[in-house]
Amino acid sequence: xxxxxxxxxxxxxxxxxxxxxxxxxxxxxxxxxxxxxxxxxxxxxxxxxxxxxxxxxxxxxxxxxxxxxxxxxxxxxxxxxxxxxxxxxxxxxxxxxxxxxxxxxxxxxxxxxxxxxxxxxxxxxxxxxxxxxxxxxxxxxxxxxxxxxxxxxxxxxxxxxxxxxxxxxxxxxxxxxxxxxxxxxxxxxxxxxxxxxxxxxxxxxxxxxxxxxxxxxxxxxxxxxxxxxxxxxxxxxxxxxxxxxxxxxxxxxxxxxxxxxxxxxxxxxxxxxxxxxxxxxxxxxxxxxxxxxxxxxxxxxxxxxxxxxxxxxxxxxxxxxxxxxxxxxxxxxxxxxxxxxxxxxxxxxxxxxxxxxxxxxxxxxxxxxxxxxxxxxxxxxxxxxxxxxxxxxxxxxxxxxxxxxxxxxxxxxxxxxxxxxxxxxxxxxxxxxxxxxxxxxxxxxxxxxxxxxxxxxxxxx
Numbered sequence: 001x002x003x004x005x006x007x008x009x010x011x012x013x014x015x016x017x018x019x020x021x022x023x024x025x026x027x028x029x030x031x032x033x034x035x036x037x038x039x040x041x042x043x044x045x046x047x048x049x050x051x052x053x054x055x056x057x058x059x060x061x062x063x064x065x066x067x068x069x070x071x072x073x074x075x076x077x078x079x080x081x082x083x084x085x086x087x088x089x090x091x092x093x094x095x096x097x098x099x100x101x102x103x104x105x106x107x108x109x110x111x112x113x114x115x116x117x118x119x120x121x122x123x124x125x126x127x128x129x130x131x132x133x134x135x136x137x138x139x140x141x142x143x144x145x146x147x148x149x150x151x152x153x154x155x156x157x158x159x160x161x162x163x164x165x166x167x168x169x170x171x172x173x174x175x176x177x178x179x180x181x182x183x184x185x186x187x188x189x190x191x192x193x194x195x196x197x198x199x200x201x202x203x204x205x206x207x208x209x210x211x212x213x214x215x216x217x218x219x220x221x222x223x224x225x226x227x228x229x230x231x232x233x234x235x236x237x238x239x240x241x242x243x244x245x246x247x248x249x250x251x252x253x254x255x256x257x258x259x260x261x262x263x264x265x266x267x268x269x270x271x272x273x274x275x276x277x278x279x280x281x282x283x284x285x286x287x288x289x290x291x292x293x294x295x296x297x298x299x300x301x302x303x304x305x306x307x308x309x310x311x312x313x314x315x316x317x318x319x320x321x322x323x324x325x326x327x328x329x330x331x332x333x334x335x336x337x338x339x340x341x342x343x344x345x346x347x348x349x350x351x352x353x354x355x356x357x358x359x360x361x362x363x364x365x366x367x368x369x370x371x372x373x374x375x376x377x378x379x380x381x382x383x384x385x386x387x388x389x390x391x392x393x394x395x396x397x398x399x400x401x402x403x404x405x406x407x408x409x410x411x412x413x414x415x416x417x418x419x420x421x422x423x424x425x426x427x428x429x430x431x432x433x434x435x436x437x438x439x440x441x442x443x444x445x446x447x448x449x450x451x452x453x454x455x456x457x458x459x460x461x
Contacts, residue, residue: 049146128412190234
C-alpha cells in the first residue's frame, strides 16, 4: 500500500523532523564538538562519492576514501537501524555463498580476491544505508553532489578521449575506440552516468530558468558521453530509467500545471536528444561505430558459444553444481564470461548466493516502490535512485554488474532513504517535543554496533 501525505501533514512532518532528527543519533542537543566531527564526516562522504569514477587502478581512490570514511564513522559513532537488517542478512548470505564456493578452489588467488572485494562492496552498501538514517538531507545532498562531480569529470575525459582533443591522453580514455573516460570499461562508464543523468533531468524538469540552463548543459554532457560509450545496455538502461522516473513524477505531481510541464519538457528533451544524436552521427567516426553497435545481434552474441548460448549452457551448470563452480571459473569452460549478473552469482556462489543476489534486487524494487509516494524532503532524489536501480536490475541480465561500485551505492541509498522515510512518517503523527518515551522508542529501533567515541551530553528531560 502506498502512502501520500497532504500538504499540511507534510509541513508538520518537516517541522517535527527538523526538531528531532538529531535524536536518531542519540543526542538531544548536539555539542559544538559533535558538529565539528559531523562536518569532517560529511566532507569524507563527499570525497568518497566524488572519487567513485576513478578506477584506473585497483585499489583506487574510491577504495581508499571509502575505507577511511567508514573508519571515521565507526570511531565517532554509527548505528544500524533494525529496518536495515533484511539488507544486511541478504548480503551476508550472498557473500557466505561466495566464500563457501571459493573454498573448493583455494589455489586460485584471483578468486579469493574477488570474494574479498564482494564483502567490501557489500559493506559499502550497508554503510551508505546506515549513514543516511541520521542527518539525511545534508548527507544525501553531499553524496549526490560528489557523484555528479565524478560524472562530469568522467564525461569530459570520455569526450576528450574520443575526439582526441588532447592527443597525449586520448588513448588512456578509450577502449576499442569507445569512450571509457576514467573507467576501465565503456560499459561501466555508460551505466555509471545513468543516475547522475536522471538527477540532472529531474532538476531540469522541476527547476526554474537558471536550473534549466545549468542542468540542461550538464545533461547534454552526460548524454554525449553516454552515446560515445556505444554501450547498448547503458542506452537501454537510461531510456527505461528515464521513462520510469518521469512516469513517477507525473503520478506524484500535486498540480495539473506541473504535470503538463513534465510532459512538455519531456517532449522538448526528446527532440533535443534526437538533435544531439543526429549531430554526432554526422561525424564519420561516430556514425560508423553507432550503426555497428546499434545492430541487436553482434557476432559475440549469437552461435552455440555466443552470449546467449553460453548463458543457456550456464543454466545447466547451475543445476549440476548446487555449491557453484567458484568465482571467475566460468572462463575455464567457455571463451568469455556469462555476461549475466544473476547467472554469474549462481555459478560463483552456488544456489545460496544466486537466490540471495536476486532477492536483494527484487525485494529492493518491491519494498522501495511504496516510498516513491511518500512526500519526504528527499523524495525527488529518491525517485532518481529508485529509477536508476530499476535500470541496473534490467541491465544485469545482459552484463556482469556484481562488482559495480555505483550499484552498491544505489543499493545503500535506496535502503537508507527507505529507513529515513519510515522515521519521517512515524514522527509525522507525534508531537514535536522529545519526550523520554519517544527517545526510548527511537533507541530501541537501533542496533548500535560501534559505540560512540564522543562524550554524550546529559539528558535534559
